Structures are given as structure tokens and as C-alpha cells.
Amino acid sequence: MSEPHAHRGAVALVTIVAEAIVEQRLVRDLRDAGAHGWTVTTARGEGPRNRRVGDLEGGNVRIETLVSHATADAIMAKLAADWFPHYAVVAWVADVEVAREDRYL
Amino acid sequence: MSEPHAHRGAVALVTIVAEAIVEQRLVRDLRDAGAHGWTVTTARGEGPRNRRVGDLEGGNVRIETLVSHATADAIMAKLAADWFPHYAVVAWVADVEVAREDRYL
Amino acid sequence: MSEPHAHRGAVALVTIVAEAIVEQRLVRDLRDAGAHGWTVTTARGEGPRNRRVGDLEGGNVRIETLVSHATADAIMAKLAADWFPHYAVVAWVADVEVAREDRYL
Amino acid sequence: MLQIAHIMPSMGATDTLQLAIDNLLSPPVLGFALGLLAVAIGGDLRLPDAVYQGLSMYLLLAIGLKGGVALRESDIGDLVLPALAALALGVLIPLAAYLALRAVTRLGSLDRGAIAAHYGSTSLVTFTAALVFLDASQLAVEGYVVTLLAILEIPGIVVGLLLAGRGMNRGVPWSESLREILVGKSVLLLAGGLLIGVLTGPVGYARVEPFFGALFVGVLTLFLVELGVLAGRRLPDIRGAGWGLPAFAIVFPILAGTAGVIAGGATGMGVGGAAVFGVLCASASYIAAPAAVRLALPEANPGYYLTTALGITFPFNLVVGIPLYLAISQEVVG
Amino acid sequence: MLQIAHIMPSMGATDTLQLAIDNLLSPPVLGFALGLLAVAIGGDLRLPDAVYQGLSMYLLLAIGLKGGVALRESDIGDLVLPALAALALGVLIPLAAYLALRAVTRLGSLDRGAIAAHYGSTSLVTFTAALVFLDASQLAVEGYVVTLLAILEIPGIVVGLLLAGRGMNRGVPWSESLREILVGKSVLLLAGGLLIGVLTGPVGYARVEPFFGALFVGVLTLFLVELGVLAGRRLPDIRGAGWGLPAFAIVFPILAGTAGVIAGGATGMGVGGAAVFGVLCASASYIAAPAAVRLALPEANPGYYLTTALGITFPFNLVVGIPLYLAISQEVVG
Amino acid sequence: MLQIAHIMPSMGATDTLQLAIDNLLSPPVLGFALGLLAVAIGGDLRLPDAVYQGLSMYLLLAIGLKGGVALRESDIGDLVLPALAALALGVLIPLAAYLALRAVTRLGSLDRGAIAAHYGSTSLVTFTAALVFLDASQLAVEGYVVTLLAILEIPGIVVGLLLAGRGMNRGVPWSESLREILVGKSVLLLAGGLLIGVLTGPVGYARVEPFFGALFVGVLTLFLVELGVLAGRRLPDIRGAGWGLPAFAIVFPILAGTAGVIAGGATGMGVGGAAVFGVLCASASYIAAPAAVRLALPEANPGYYLTTALGITFPFNLVVGIPLYLAISQEVVG
Numbered sequence A, B, C: 001m002s003e004p005h006a007h008r009g010a011v012a013l014v015t016i017v018a019e020a021i022v023e024q025r026l027v028r029d030l031r032d033a034g035a036h037g038w039t040v041t042t043a044r045g046e047g048p049r050n051r052r053v054g055d056l057e058g059g060n061v062r063i064e065t066l067v068s069h070a071t072a073d074a075i076m077a078k079l080a081a082d083w084f085p086h087y088a089v090v091a092w093v094a095d096v097e098v099a100r101e102d103r104y105l
Numbered sequence D, E, F: 001m002l003q004i005a006h007i008m009p010s011m012g013a014t015d016t017l018q019l020a021i022d023n024l025l026s027p028p029v030l031g032f033a034l035g036l037l038a039v040a041i042g043g044d045l046r047l048p049d050a051v052y053q054g055l056s057m058y059l060l061l062a063i064g065l066k067g068g069v070a071l072r073e074s075d076i077g078d079l080v081l082p083a084l085a086a087l088a089l090g091v092l093i094p095l096a097a098y099l100a101l102r103a104v105t106r107l108g109s110l111d112r113g114a115i116a117a118h119y120g121s122t123s124l125v126t127f128t129a130a131l132v133f134l135d136a137s138q139l140a141v142e143g144y145v146v147t148l149l150a151i152l153e154i155p156g157i158v159v160g161l162l163l164a165g166r167g168m169n170r171g172v173p174w175s176e177s178l179r180e181i182l183v184g185k186s187v188l189l190l191a192g193g194l195l196i197g198v199l200t201g202p203v204g205y206a207r208v209e210p211f212f213g214a215l216f217v218g219v220l221t222l223f224l225v226e227l228g229v230l231a232g233r234r235l236p237d238i239r240g241a242g243w244g245l246p247a248f249a250i251v252f253p254i255l256a257g258t259a260g261v262i263a264g265g266a267t268g269m270g271v272g273g274a275a276v277f278g279v280l281c282a283s284a285s286y287i288a289a290p291a292a293v294r295l296a297l298p299e300a301n302p303g304y305y306l307t308t309a310l311g312i313t314f315p316f317n318l319v320v321g322i323p324l325y326l327a328i329s330q331e332v333v334g
């Protein structure tokens, strides 16, 4: 996420899939990184690592947050530093258009 | 959503997150705006406003609909006019590629 | 999905919505096509066709998989060949940015 | 042990304080307290959403069934006057609430109407807690009280919405919102249960009693843990609201409850029935009403009506109100 | 009250009309009606999906357990002939359905085979409703009937898929679809329950009876509310289908049911058992079969097979069929 | 039938082998086997996630309630010594496990500490299965055993985390992880249930017993089907682990269980109570501990601790361990 982005909309949608047990912590980190809101859906899945205890803890959560690109970069950096090494976490960023962009910046 | 879009795919994915209680009405508006189909998942979340009664009504719904960009604009316009002022609603639009584009136009 | 894409990120997010009953088979096809992981959420919805037995079988599943664009094309081709003709399946592809792209290629 | 369970309370039946303590130590009330506690220490005891929905559907259908069977047993003649009284109070209570709120709060007519709709309607769980309480106290309750619950559920909401008047959401006519409530889960299950109960009668009911009857108090306990969590989350909002709203949320139920007890006695109900009638009038809806208000009055602030109805009035009635209305009933009616 | 519950029906036991009315007014059937009503007035009574799935798993395991215990008690010798009859009818009924459909409808072999698979298999809920009905009528039922249910569930589906013949989905061999059904929830829970019941016997069962036994009728009632909603949603599709399909959905079960009753009597079953055998033959599957057909015959139109099986035949059997097959059984066997 | 259910086992009560067979053929154990079987043949018997969560909340609250009522009945004086013994073993067992693992495996301190945390804590379901087993064998069990369960749940986890030492996740202090466990569902419901039980007593409990008491074994059976599936999925991981880990997962519980039985007897518990104490010590947690370890020691490999605790030790205790610890208790204590 470090390299600059050309011609992109002002708002980024960051989607994070992680084992359900860490939801509270993850949301805390999102707030700290500057997210003003998020949407959570429960999910399940498989991945190359498959080291989570999800089976016993209710699978995964899928968290979406609309944020500025700067915040998106901060979130991805935080994930890379503290989350990817330890937890079953997958994340991606997409450019989206929203109404009332200011709500998310 | 008013400004024109350059070089974009023919199909837009509109995602709407709203308090569950309004699902039926929202779907009705989507149909009226020209959507031929939609996918609903139950979700929960937090936002700056947090005025919904979701706690008691089963949280949020997350509605996705693949539509033409024209329909997407119509949907966002409808949301801006009738929904954003009153309800806990968040919406975004993304460009996506689909097979059988005609199904959604 | 056949025509070439200009300036796009290395990773594609393929989202498939299908009647829940075929989840196992669909996941098998994804794996065969080269996907290393996927995230599944349960969903419901309506579409122009509406021929599924979802009502009795637990509605739809919404499957997301981060893959290379080549794999995305393979998946969409497989869907077009074996799935669209018979089952209630809808799919779309979006360009996304991820950390650790290599995990998905 | 079971013997004791059925004798002891009846002994204390005259001693209302004893009953109040029994009530305080009953599993449902303690379950509610556990939910509050969990929120207080930052824990999470929420049921999965699907389970919560399923349990509330069970409670609505079960109470409807039980009521229907009882209704079939009871003489319709006895029901006429209480039913009329219920209708009258269904209109008067929200009116009174609306005016009272003007006196004690700075809220606009929109929010006052929204709150009035809640107090005009009733709370199923408070009602059932009262039945459990009276059951333990071995006081007879007229079979048709559930019918009164059904009668009281809707009119109060309508009046509240009308009072809120000009505040309506232009998008959708509020009659549409009303329709959505009338065909909503809570009304359908309660009315449907009543109908099924009337039609199947005691013979048919006996076959589902182990599920809809015997489990009821236990399920209610589990449900109240969840409500405790929801109520606990609402409490912080009270601070912002000043003293007027909390005061209203405690004083108004007492007045409405007393009115209900008197009306119950005046229309020929016994001590138990009049007390339950009082509970119906004192309780504030937090299922049907919030949904209706949210749909018809989106501009009204849930922070006000949910906090008062669920955060203050519900626990107050659960712990203090129910025994209080019985005590009043024993004075007035007994 | 309970006394009455157990005496009254037995009194009417000879009078089948009385039984039919009792059945019509039984909580499960009324629950189904409530679901239909809800759809009719545009309401929504669907259970959360997770709860629906959980309840159907409960019903399958519970009926399996009960059947297993009964099977253990019953003499295997008595089971042989009925079991063979079940196998035979499991092949003949779908064949007959396939041919009948050619006569009365314009459907292609693909859709005819799909429908045949449903009528060749059986409906767990119809079966259990019949048990509840006979239980109320105090008629003895052989312990091994659940075994017949298990035997009848699969062969009919296989025959139907074979009849649909060339229509197969090229992608996946239909044997694969069959495997998916055999290891699917419904077969595993029913067969697993049977096995557990046989192994644990009455002593072990007594400890889970309060859950798997006593609650059964109540849970079934809740489940039927949901099925009423699903059936109600299917009804509109009938119009399109012309008169042939609805006629088939009502006449064929009567014929298949009569065949079942006769076969039951001929193989030594009593009045009650033969009636249940008739119900098994008359009922159309809407859990195992739709799944199998959807997987193996995706080109077949669910609008046809679901509407007939769930929208018409299920309610018909629930209300008219069950008492009818008993009446026939009392004529033929009694 | 019910008579037999209550007499027969008591007859075999002295004959432990007979009891072991009864246990093997009890619905809960057979339900677990069904889950394993389903996985073996590639089927799927998983409950919907929401139902699974709801059932585990029910089990925790129910066992807490029952324990609280019993605790209220029992003399606190008798509890002191066993409670101290529980605390001591809560520290010693994980230490012993940690050292034993160094002897028989090549695992690093991180994974050894993680596994030790599981064996230091206890398994609610194993505990309840033991109660069901002893209940069938008509052996008295001290009312306060659930209190010992609560006491044993946490310390072992803490010791395990400390032993894992330097392996901590730098991101979050592990005290934070501990807090998250202490206010987590399992501790809150178990402790909350105990409190409610103590406060409401037998009178209040009698009113929720049909739900929290009578249904317990049945719900446990359903729950064990699910655990069978989860355990079955873990079994393949064993191969990779070499012989050391499986050996540990079977031998260690026997040693810890024996220690528990002796400690129970030494602190004045009866045959039944000492056996349950043994089960508590022998069982490995797979709800509280995995969550805590996952949060505090993300680098530890769940493939090790889940497979041993849930895949091997749990079924071993369920089938062999429980009767074994009773036999030992009859030797040592009786």
C-alpha cells in the first residue's frame, strides 16, 4: 500500500477477514487508525494457513470500513505490522464512490 | 454521484448498509430504480450517527445490487433524497466486471 | 472477461453468489481453478430467474476469493461453461489492492 | 422441593414485601441483572441474533397460545367491559404521556409523540414476568388478560404517531408503517397464537404444553439476560437527557399502572387480574412500538424513547412495579 | 385437563370424521394455517434460517431416536415383509407417478422424473404429523414404522433420477449427487438417530425423552408455521401450471396412499401401522428429494416439483389425507 | 420403563464395567460417535453457528444454575479444603504437563505452555458427561463440585500462559487477553449461573427446571454431535505430531485424574465427588483455554493444542476416563 496511487476516488473501502475471536481488538485498531465506522458480517472460509481456532470460536468475521486512502494505508500498515504475522487475517482495498464523502474522511 | 465517469465498465455494484427494519422498503426502492436483483446479508456495525434501533431489530442489512451506472446514479439519488436524512444508511458504488452484462442493464 | 485489461492491479476479487446447496461443488471448482482461499457468507436475495430451491436449502452463499487475474478469468470461464446455464449463480470481478500479493498468485 | 416451591410463595402471598423479594430473586429478574452486570464489566452476553429472534417468536406464540386456551375457557361476557376499558386507556395513556412530557421535558412534539406511542402500547415481557410472579403467588388471573394485551398493543401506537403529527416521514405514508406493524411478526404471532389456542383448546394445548408451557419461565430467563445487555447499553444515554425524562420514566408508569388497576377493578376483574391490567398500562413497549416509530417517525430520536422504555421503565416495572401494582390492587380491589 | 386430553380422542377414535376435525384443530395443523395466513396478508413469519436448520435437525434426530428405541423393542421377524413392501413401493410409486404425469401433463421426461423422485420419497413432517394424529387417537403403531420411513426415503429418489434419464447435468455424474444426499444431514440424522436409539434403548432414551420426546409436538408446531410460509409462497406458481399438475398432486397421493395401506395390511401391519404406511407412500419429499434433484437435475424446474410437493400435496395430506388413509385402513385392515 | 431407567443402573453401580458399557451406550456418547462417523464418511452434521453458540450458552448457564442451587444447600465448611486442593492442582497440573511435554515431545516452550494451559483448565462438557454418568449410577455427588469447576477453569490457563513466557504476542499485553477471558461468555455464564442459583435457591429453580434441568441431557447429546464433528476434523492432524503428543494426551489425563481423585478423597469428598474431581483434573479445556491461548499466544500452533485437547483427550475421557476415575475412586475413597 506504500506506493502512490494515480487518479483514484477520494474514499477507499478496506475489507478485512479475520478469525472471529479478534473482532474487538481489530475494531479498536481500526478506530485508532482513524476509521469512523465499520460493518461486520460473520463469515467462514479456508485459506493456505488455516491455523485459526475458528471452528470453536464461530468462524471468521468480515469487516468493511469506508475510509480515506491515507487511513486505508495506515490500516494496512498496522495489519502488516501486528496482525499478519500472528493471526489468520486477510485484507484488501478497493476504490469506491460514495455520497457525502466528507463523512468518511 | 452526479459528475460523469470516464472509462468505466458497464456494470456498477451498489452496496447499501442500512438498519434491518427498512429492508423491505429499501428493496422496493431498488426495484423502482431499475434493479433486477439484489443480494442481502445480515450485518452489524457502528457508525458516527448510531441512531438506529438495530439492537432490537436485528442489526443491519447489507444489500448489494449489480446495475447499470445510470441505475446506480438513480439509486444514489433516491438514497440522498429520501434515506440519508432519516435513516442509518451508508452506500457506496464500485465498478465491476461481470459475465452476461445484459442481465443487469 | 476475455478482453485484455489495461493498468490493473495484480490481484482480482471474484465474488460469486449462488444457491447454498452447491457450495461444496463451487468451492471444489474454485480450488481446481487455482484459488488458494475463499471467504463464505450466507446470504439471501432475489434475481430475475429465481429458480433455486434456496427457500428450503438455506438461501444463498456469497463466496469471495482473491486470485490472480488469470485465475479470475479461469473461474469466470468455468462458471460460464458449467454453472450459469443450470444454477442460480451471479458473479463479478473487481480490482483490489492487497498486502502480500504473492499469497494469492 | 417442588411442594415447597408451590406452598412457600402462597404463604407469603399476603405479605407483598415477601413477594417483592421473591420476585427480585426469581430467575428471570436475576437473569436481567446478569445482563446488566455483563455490560457494566465490559463483557458480552448477547445471544446470537438468530437465537434472539427465535426466542422472541417462541415467547409471542407461547403467550398467545396460553391466552387463547384461557380465553376459550372464560366467559366472553366478562371480557366486554375490561376490553372497552383497555381500548379507552389505549387512547388516554399516550395522550397523558404526551402532555406529561411537555410539562417535564423540553422535547418537541415529534419526540413526545414517539415516547407516548411506547407508553401507550405494552411490553410483552413485563406482562409475562407479572404472570410468572402472580403464578408464584398463587393468585388467580382472568383467562382473558392476554386478550387485553393484544387489544392494548396497537391503539396506543397509533395515537402516539398521530400526536407526533407533522413530524411524519414524507417518503412513506404512516398508514403504510402501521400496516407493516400489523402484519409484523409480533402482532401476527400473538394474535395467531390466541386464535390457535381458542381453536385447539385444552386438549390440543396439552400436547404442546411441554414445549410452550413448561419451558416458558426458563426461556424467559435466557431472554432477559439478553434484554439486560440491551438495557445496560442504553443506560449511558440517560445522562444527556436531564432529569425530566428519567423522572417521567418512573413516575408515569406508577400513575398509569394505578389507573389500570382501578379500571380493572371497576370492570369486574379480581385482585390478580386488576394487577396485571395495571402492569399492562404501566409497561412501555420496546418491540412493536420502536419498530413502528422508527418506520413512521425516523426523525424522532431513539436515544430518547428506547432509553426510557427499555433502559428505565422496563427494569423499574420488573423489580418494583409488578409487586407495587399488586399491592395497590390488594388495597383497591381485594 | 390431561386426563381429558387422553380420553376424549380415544372416545372419538372410531368416529373418523371426529378425528379429522381433531386433526384440523391440532396445534401443528393450525400452525401451518397460520403460516399460510401470514403469507396471504403479506406478513412475514419466517424463522431465522439458523433456527429453521436447527429445528429440522432436531426433528430428524428425534424421530430417528424414537424409532430406534421402538425398533429394538419390536420383533425383527415382523419387519421383513413390510420392509420388502416398502422397497417395492419405493420403486413402483415413482414409476407410476412418471407415467401418470405423462397422461395428465405436457411436462417433458426431465420434469416428470424430477417430480416422480419427490413422490417416490417421503415427507418426514407428514409422517410425524400422522404419528401425532394416531397418538391422539390412541391407535397402536408398529415400532418399526420409522425404519420403513428410512427405507422409503432414498430408492424413490434414485428411480426418479434414472427416469429423468438423459436430462442429467453433464458437469457432475449423478452418482455424485446421490452420494451427497446419502451423506447429507437428513439421511445421516435419521439413520444415526435410529442407530443411537437401538443401541441406547429405553433406559438411555428415558434420559433424553424430555428433550427429544416431550417437546416434539411443540417444535413440530413451530416448524409447521415456517412450512406454511414456504408453502404459501409456492401457491401462486400453481396458476401457470394448468389443471393437470394440481390434479395429480391431489389424486396421486390418494392412490399411492391406498396402495400403501393395502400393502401394509397385506404384510401383517395393524390398522394404525397400515395407515402410517399409507401416509409414507402418499407423502412427497420436500427436503431430501429437492436437494437431490436440484443437484442432479438442475435443468428441471423447481417451480413444478416444489409447488406440487410442498404447495399442494403436503397440505392436502396434512388436512385430508391423514384421516382419509386411516379411514381406508379401518375399512381394509380393521 | 422409567422405573427400569432408575433401578437398573443402580444395580450395576458396583459393577464398573457394566457402568462403562452403559456410559458407552448413553445418548451423549453415541451422539459424539455419530459426529465422528459423519466426518469419517465425508458428511456434514454441523449445527448452524448461531445454534451452536446458543446451545453452549445454555449449557454453561444451566450447569451454573444447578451448581448454585446445590452450593446453597451444601455446607460451606465442607467446601474449603476441596477448594484449596483445586487451586493447588490448578497450578501443579499445568506445570506437570509442561515438564511432561518436554520429556516426550520436541515442542518448544511456547507450544508446551499453550498445551499446558489447556490441561490446567477443565472441560465443561466432560464434567457434565461425568455428572450424567454418576446420576445414572445413582452415586451422590457433593453439591459444590460446580464451584470446583469454576475454581479450576482459570488458574491453569494463567500458569500455562506464564510458562509459555517469552512467546507472548508483543502487540497486546497478555493481562489484556486474560481480562478478555474473564469477561468472556463462558466465565460470565458459569459464574453468573452459580450466583443466580445461590440467590434463587430451590424454589426459584423449580420454575426453570423444566428448561435448564430436564432438557439438559438431550441438549448435551445434540451438542456432542457437533463436538464429534469438530473432533473428527482434528484427528488427521495427529499423524504429523509423532507418537509423543498422542501418548501424552492419553497418559497425562490418567495421572492427573488419579491425582484429582486422591486429592478429592483426602479433602473429604465421597466416592462420587472424588471421581468428578478426578474428571475435572483429567479433562482439558477446549473453550476457554483455546480462546485465551489464541489471543495471548497467537504464535502457538492450534494444530497441537486443539488436536490433543479436543481430538484425543476429550473422547478418551468421555469413553474410558470417566468410568476409570470412578473405579479408581471406588478403590481409593470407597
Ligand SMILES: Nc1ncnc2c1ncn2[C@@H]1O[C@H](COP(=O)(O)O)[C@@H](O)[C@H]1O
Pocket (backbone or CB within 6 Å): A017, A018, A044, A045, A046, A047, A048, A049, A050, A051, A052, A060, A087, A088, A089, A090, C036, C037, C038, C039, C040, C064, C065, C066, C067, C104
Ligand atoms: N485468497 C483468499 N480469498 C478470500 N479469502 C481468503 C483468501 N485466503 C484466506 N481467506 C480468508 O482468510 C481466512 C484466514 O486465512 P488463513 O490465514 O490462510 O487461514 C480464511 O478463513 C478465509 O476466510
Ligand SMILES: Nc1ncnc2c1ncn2[C@@H]1O[C@H](COP(=O)(O)O)[C@@H](O)[C@H]1O
Pocket (backbone or CB within 6 Å): A036, A037, A038, A039, A040, A064, A065, A066, A067, A104, B017, B018, B044, B045, B046, B047, B048, B049, B050, B051, B052, B060, B087, B088, B089, B090
Ligand atoms: N465508514 C463506514 N464504513 C463502513 N460501514 C459504515 C461506516 N459508517 C457507517 N457504517 C455502517 O452504517 C451503519 C449506520 O451508520 P450510522 O448511520 O452512522 O449509524 C453502521 O451500523 C455501519 O454498519
Ligand SMILES: Nc1ncnc2c1ncn2[C@@H]1O[C@H](COP(=O)(O)O)[C@@H](O)[C@H]1O
Pocket (backbone or CB within 6 Å): B036, B037, B038, B039, B040, B064, B065, B066, B067, B104, C017, C018, C044, C045, C046, C047, C048, C049, C050, C051, C052, C060, C087, C088, C089, C090
Ligand atoms: N443484479 C443482481 N445484483 C446482486 N445480486 C443478484 C443480482 N441478480 C441476482 N442476484 C443474486 O443471485 C441470486 C440468483 O439469482 P437468479 O439466478 O436470478 O435467481 C439471487 O438470489 C441474488 O442473491
Ligand code: NA
Pocket (backbone or CB within 6 Å): D093, D118, D119, D120, D121, D122, D123, D256, D280, D281, D282, D283, D284, D285
Ligand atoms: Na402501557
Ligand code: NA
Pocket (backbone or CB within 6 Å): E093, E118, E119, E120, E121, E122, E123, E280, E281, E282, E283, E284, E285
Ligand atoms: Na411417497
Ligand code: NA
Pocket (backbone or CB within 6 Å): F093, F118, F119, F120, F121, F122, F123, F256, F280, F281, F282, F283, F284, F285
Ligand atoms: Na484439567
